Structure formats: C-alpha cells, structure tokens
Amino acid sequence: MTLPDPESGPHLIAPRESARPDALVRTISESGGVAVKALVASELVSLGLSLRPFAPTAGNAFGRALMGALLIAVGSAADDANDNDVESVQLQFRGDGPLGSLTAIADSRARVRGTVQHPEIEKLHRDGSPNIAGAIGLGPLNVVRHRPRWRSPYTGTVPLVSGEVAGDLTLYLTESEQTPSAVGLGVAFGPQMIDVGACGFLVQALPGVTDEELAQIEDNISAMPGLATLLEGPIDAHAIIDRLLIGLGSRDRHTMNPVFDCPCSRDRALRTLGLLERKEFETMIREKQSQEIICEFCGRAYQIESSEMHSLLGH
Numbered sequence: 001m002t003l004p005d006p007e008s009g010p011h012l013i014a015p016r017e018s019a020r021p022d023a024l025v026r027t028i029s030e031s032g033g034v035a036v037k038a039l040v041a042s043e044l045v046s047l048g049l050s051l052r053p054f055a056p057t058a059g060n061a062f063g064r065a066l067m068g069a070l071l072i073a074v075g076s077a078a079d080d081a082n083d084n085d086v087e088s089v090q091l092q093f094r095g096d097g098p099l100g101s102l103t104a105i106a107d108s109r110a111r112v113r114g115t116v117q118h119p120e121i122e123k124l125h126r127d128g129s130p131n132i133a134g135a136i137g138l139g140p141l142n143v144v145r146h147r148p149r150w151r152s153p154y155t156g157t158v159p160l161v162s163g164e165v166a167g168d169l170t171l172y173l174t175e176s177e178q179t180p181s182a183v184g185l186g187v188a189f190g191p192q193m194i195d196v197g198a199c200g201f202l203v204q205a206l207p208g209v210t211d212e213e214l215a216q217i218e219d220n221i222s223a224m225p226g227l228a229t230l231l232e233g234p235i236d237a238h239a240i241i242d243r244l245l246i247g248l249g250s251r252d253r254h255t256m257n258p259v260f261d262c263p264c265s266r267d268r269a270l271r272t273l274g275l276l277e278r279k280e281f282e283t284m285i286r287e288k289q290s291q292e293i294i295c296e297f298c299g300r301a302y303q304i305e306s307s308e309m310h311s312l313l314g315h
Contacts, residue, residue, distance in 0.1 A: 024074055024110055024256045025237040030249030033209030034217050037074065037202045038240035039258065041067050042231075045187065046196040047260045048114065051299045055122035056189055057130040061102055063187035063198045064132070064165040065091055066114045069106035070258050071183065071202040072143075072169070090144040093168070095160050097137025098123065105297075111261035113297040133163030141168050143176070166200070173204070180205040180214075186227025197231035201240055216247050262298035269293035269302035273309065285309050 024039045045063040054062065073089035086107050093102040100117025123135040138160050146153035156176035160168050166185040173181035185200040203217060224243055241250065272293055284291065291309075293302045 022258050023237045024070060024258050025241055025253050026074065026256075027241060027245075027250040027253040028206065029213065029217075029245055030251060031210075031213065032251070033206055033213040034245070034248060035204045035206055036241055036244050036250070037071050038237040038244070039067055039071055039200045040235050040237045040240075041070070041198045041200070041258055042196050042235075044112070044258050044260045045198040049193065049196065052119055054116075054119045054193070056193060057123045057132065057135050058099055058116050058119045058121045059189070059193060060130045060187045061099060061132050061135060061165065062114055062116050062119070063196070064185040064200075065093065065102050065104040066106075066112050066260070067185050067198060067200040068165055068169045068183065069104035069114070070110060070112050071200060072173070073106035073108050073112075074110050074256060075108050085147055085149055087145060087147045090142075091169075092142045092144075093136055093139075093160065093165070094142065095137035095139040095163060097133075097135050097163070099135040099137070102136060110256040110258040112258065113260060113262045115296045132165065136160065136163040136165075138163070141172055143172055173202075182217075182221050184221075184224070184227055186231055188228045188231040197235065199227055199231060199235050199237075199240065201244060203244060213248060217244070220244050220246050220248075262295060262300070264295040264298060264300055264302075266302050266304075269295070270304055270308060273304060 022041050022043045024037060026035075026037045028035045041063070045066060048062065048066060049059050069089055069091045072091075073087060075087065086109055088105060088107045090105045091103065095102075098118060098121045102114075102116050104112060104114035106112035121135055123131040125131045140157050141160050143156045144153050156172060158168070158172045158176055161171055162168055166183040169183045170181055173179050173183070182203045183200070186198070188197045189195065203221065205214060205217075220243060230240070237255075238253065241253070273291060283289075291304045293304060294300070295302075
C-alpha cells in the first residue's frame, strides 16, 4: 500500500477549542476486504506529555509511539466478545540516535503508556520541523504481543528503516505479521506545546481482498492530506475513516475511548527492588535506608522504607 507522508504540512496548530474527544474507531469495508482503524488521541498524548518535561521532537516521537501501539493492540470487534482475553502489545524502538530507547505498551482495551529514554532531545530539520528519524536513528524495532491464553509471547523484530515510527510499523506488520498494511501517524503542537493535536490510522488488507479494492484504498491513502494538516482544525476519527473508505463503504463502526493508563503501584515498586542483590537489601535494612522508586512511565515516586523490604527477604 502507498503511504502518504503523515508529516507534510504545518507542524504548529492554533488552539483547538472545538476539538473532538479522543476516540478510536474500527470498521471494515462493505465487502469485507479491508480493515480500517482511525484514532484521535490529542488529550491522551497531552496527558502523557504533562507527566515530565519533553522537548518537541521527543514529544512528537512519544505521541506517535503511543498511537501506533494503540492501533496495533486494539483488534477486531470479534475480540470484544472475550473480556478476559486482553491482548497487550509492546513496541520498543532501539535506535542509535540521541533519543535513546522509545517504548509504548498498549492493550486491546485501548489503555496505553510509554516512555522515552531522553525526553529532553530536540532535533530539527532545516525548515524547523521535527527530525524524528534523526532523533531515533537506526537499529531494531521489537514488537511483543501477548495474551493470557498464549503459552508464550510472540516477538517480532524488524530494522528501523525510516525512523518516522509509522513507516517502521508498516514494515513490521507487512513483513513480520504478513499483513499488507499502511500506518499514518501525526502529532502537532501549539506554541510552548500547550496545545496538542494527535491522530493516526491503520489500514490492513484482509483475506479475499480484490485487486480493485486494493487499488481504491491505495488511491484513498495517497489522496489523504498530511495528518499534520488535518490537525489544524477539529479532527474526527469517523471523518478519517470516511476519507480512507471512499468508494468502498463501511460496515458497522465500533468506537472505544483510548486512555493513558499506568498500572504502577507501591507493591510493584517494592517488587522492583527484588532485582537488587540480597546483600544490598541486607545492608539497606540493617542501616535503615529508604529507597525511592520512580515509575518510568508516569513519573510517580514511591518511597520504600527499609521496614517494607523484609518481605523481599522472606522475613
């Protein structure tokens, strides 16, 4: 499938008082040959960025990774039938650029969290637009899928060929999962990153798709304006799907509300200390030292007292 440049057009947006609420909408074409998901995640990305200081380039990459994980993790409407079989998807971009590792974890209930190793990184093209590829660099993209009923997670790895996130996810889905796909992701900021716009889409060919349908969806994707351009005004996930499925129609649409969600807790923070060597624990307990654990996803700090560490030693 032909993927348009999701970052063509402006990268700054005016305040969007009339912006629509975040939503992830799924459907398939009327004939059943093409699956489409569209996502508006401006509020979600804004919340994630508010948890720690981000430079615009790092924040842009972060927002794209969050949306990419959501679009992959949220499956077909048929998956909704089993609420206990929640799939999780972890994306890890391990490029050699100054941004360091970029991680996003989402599940099929549209919950997502993420982190960037160096959120202070700013890297721009000559025209002032964010140089995401330069910030991420080259290296592997690791994708881990897991469901409770699976005996072990499925892991796929592809090289980072574009560093723009969307192109790399397209390569992963097409080569590693053998599903012809097209991913588009766009993030834009207002001055001082006060206002955030974020949207994306995932189009996938299903078994039995015809050549005519493929040609039509490729034309529709090519005709899409840059997602940054769409973010200049009120953006709606249904409107994105309407553009993508011109001439193909759609069946019932299913809407979910994506959220930035971190499941960290004091108990999890305590268990993290279990990675330390036993002698270190014994010293901390003996000297009544406390240890601060900071969640890498939401920045929440947990102060663990030495008295709480006894449980990790079996005391």
